[in-house]
Amino acid sequence: MALKHKGLDDFGxxxxxxxxxxxxxxxxxDRIPVLVDGDHWVNDSWEIACYLEDAYPDxxxxxxxxxxxxxxxxxxxxxxxxxxxxxxxxILWDAFQAVDPADRDWxxxxxxxxxxxxxxxxxxxxxxLVSWRQSLEPMRVTLxxxxxxxxxxxxxxxxxxxxxIQFARCVGQYDVLEPGDPIRDWCERLLDMxxxxxxxxxxxxx
Amino acid sequence: MALKHKGLDDFGxxxxxxxxxxxxxxxxxDRIPVLVDGDHWVNDSWEIACYLEDAYPDxxxxxxxxxxxxxxxxxxxxxxxxxxxxxxxxILWDAFQAVDPADRDWxxxxxxxxxxxxxxxxxxxxxxLVSWRQSLEPMRVTLxxxxxxxxxxxxxxxxxxxxxIQFARCVGQYDVLEPGDPIRDWCERLLDMxxxxxxxxxxxxx
Numbered sequence: 001m002a003l004k005h006k007g008l009d010d011f012g013x014x015x016x017x018x019x020x021x022x023x024x025x026x027x028x029x030d031r032i033p034v035l036v037d038g039d040h041w042v043n044d045s046w047e048i049a050c051y052l053e054d055a056y057p058d059x060x061x062x063x064x065x066x067x068x069x070x071x072x073x074x075x076x077x078x079x080x081x082x083x084x085x086x087x088x089x090x091i092l093w094d095a096f097q098a099v100d101p102a103d104r105d106w107x108x109x110x111x112x113x114x115x116x117x118x119x120x121x122x123x124x125x126x127x128x129l130v131s132w133r134q135s136l137e138p139m140r141v142t143l144x145x146x147x148x149x150x151x152x153x154x155x156x157x158x159x160x161x162x163x164x165i166q167f168a169r170c171v172g173q174y175d176v177l178e179p180g181d182p183i184r185d186w187c188e189r190l191l192d193m194x195x196x197x198x199x200x201x202x203x204x205x206x
Numbered sequence: 207m208a209l210k211h212k213g214l215d216d217f218g219x220x221x222x223x224x225x226x227x228x229x230x231x232x233x234x235x236d237r238i239p240v241l242v243d244g245d246h247w248v249n250d251s252w253e254i255a256c257y258l259e260d261a262y263p264d265x266x267x268x269x270x271x272x273x274x275x276x277x278x279x280x281x282x283x284x285x286x287x288x289x290x291x292x293x294x295x296x297i298l299w300d301a302f303q304a305v306d307p308a309d310r311d312w313x314x315x316x317x318x319x320x321x322x323x324x325x326x327x328x329x330x331x332x333x334x335l336v337s338w339r340q341s342l343e344p345m346r347v348t349l350x351x352x353x354x355x356x357x358x359x360x361x362x363x364x365x366x367x368x369x370x371i372q373f374a375r376c377v378g379q380y381d382v383l384e385p386g387d388p389i390r391d392w393c394e395r396l397l398d399m400x401x402x403x404x405x406x407x408x409x410x411x412x
Contacts, residue, residue, distance in 0.1 A: 064273025070357030071277040077344040078284065138283040151276030 062156035268362035292338040
């Protein structure tokens, strides 16, 4: 979404499987995403956004200046500390079902180190979903006032939160946002952007 | 803090008691704060910040542009929906003790409509404090990376959260932030600003 936002449309994508990180071996680390731009590479979504903003300052802005970037870091932290853990709690089992069978042993071992037994996540999803939706209230209030977290147009802050919901959308087995929720409407607007770019992402049901 | 940030130092302050809103009767509404600037008035902290930013664009910025303003609205919503209710839960009883005795009947009736019996808030403060501190984790993570929510300098976003903690500091009977907490250090930096302006606010113990 950040690449598209910057109008950097001619990028390629290289699949990286969980069990085989050889496509990113050049980076001497094993975390995705990794962005390669000419002879430069950068990993971590936040760092990639910062790199794009700094390397392409004349393209549409992701942060709207240093203060906007600083505030977006809070939204990033909120997403990582509050919003995404709540969502993972709901979709972890579904995510496991969506993993390439050849990756499942790797994935189970890795994820169980962090989250405990995957089987725990089969249950209680409805209650967790209610609680997760409630935790989004600050976003709901904000989107009652403006179209995007970035205001009249999306900012990187929007893509931070959207990325986690897009993940749920692609691997989950039911909608996490209710009809009529302003956050769902916001999500639909982001799915429509860039000629429906995010809508074209493969999902477990397609 | 927003006035000081804008370098608008020559303001006066008019006390408004809970039971008597006659000083703001001209505004045909009863909520404080109300800012009067020449023949213009505006109420609501967020609206006041927006007014100052727009009316004094050549002074130090509170938002850093439209995207920063939009993102600050999320931080405002997070403060109002999550952070401040958690803090009120802890300090409501202390706040009641700090109310001018002549205002107490008014205050009890008004607050009990919103929060239920004030007596409930005498208990469980230690547990509520642990939970409130935990809810600040996104801010703690952010302040691990930068001095202020606004980055290297404070933004209105900082003053939003600070205002609620300053309220607790002035009416509460114990520190809500632990020594060593980056949020406490941030709070101390804000208390030092503008020649210790916020530090000079009267508290129940002074």
